[in-house]
Amino acid sequence: MIEVGDVLRKGEPPADAVERLRHRLRELDADRHWIESSCVPSSDCKARMRGEIETTAASGAPSLEGLIEHFGDIAWPQHVVHIPPFAMGEKGAAVTGSASGELTDVMALMIWLHKSAVSKVIRTRCRRKIAKCALPRSGATGGASSEGKPNCAGARRPRAQRLCTARILIRAPCWALN
DSSP: OOOHHHHOOTTOOHHHHHHHHHHHHHHHHHHHHHHHTSOOOHHHHHHHHHHHHHHHHHHTOOBOHHHHHHSOOOBOOEEEEEEOOEEEOGGGOEEEOOEEEEEEOHHHHHHHHTHHHHHHHHHHHHHHHHHHHSOOSSOTTSSBOTTSOBSSGGGTSOHHHHHHHHHHHHOOOHHHHO
């Protein structure tokens, strides 16, 4: 339990201490919101993008084992589609059920075929999105837009300071934020 004497400054009336602490809580709440809505580092975005493309491309590779081993068919990438059918039965009664089937995974196959082109397009789009979040080159506004809002969380504080604040606010272990 916190004692009144622990929060009062020398000669400060209790009402002023309450207002000071409320103000500090509002500042911390604003910092928490600022951290939660900050830009994700581009290196993290690029690593995740590479991982997703690699995973999808690997699942899109056709299998030649059947053809080579016993002159069978090429196994094209498949994915299962679940369809919730709905129909009307006799006297307007609803008939429900489930249906599923396998379809050729054309998207995975196309990414497998054109992995470098897909990576290039996604990298370019990622770069453009990150550029919108970056500091202005002139630096005249101090990392803020004309309305005074920051362009990105990184515009106000260095990454190390953001992470330090984030660890304090959300009480996450250090390894979860690095």
